[in-house]
Amino acid sequence: MVDGLKKAYEGRVEFKLYNVEKDATGAxxxxxxxxxxxxxxEFVNADGTIAKEIVGEASESQLRQQLDALQ
Numbered sequence: 001m002v003d004g005l006k007k008a009y010e011g012r013v014e015f016k017l018y019n020v021e022k023d024a025t026g027a028x029x030x031x032x033x034x035x036x037x038x039x040x041x042e043f044v045n046a047d048g049t050i051a052k053e054i055v056g057e058a059s060e061s062q063l064r065q066q067l068d069a070l071q
Contacts, residue, residue: 001060005067013067045071 006015018026020038029035033042033050041054043066052066 001063005060005063009067013070041066043067043070047071 002015002017009015018029020026020030020035030040033040033053035042035053035055037055039055039057041052041058041063042050043052043054045051051070054062054066
């Protein structure tokens with residue numbers, strides 16, 4: 001589902017995906033953000049502020065709603 005969203009929002013939203021169990025950068029970022037569960041979706045505005053966090057599984061419509069709200 002995320003791959004489909006990446007294609008749909010190409011040029012408007014930058015996606016960064018991290019495997020916190022295998023990627024040191026991802027683990028460090030998860031620690032900085034306080035993310036304790038997989039998956040955790042962080043929606044970040046262009047100015048770097050966190051707009052929304054979704055912990056756990058989310059539907060495509062939930063993710064689209066948050067992507068559309070980003071500034």
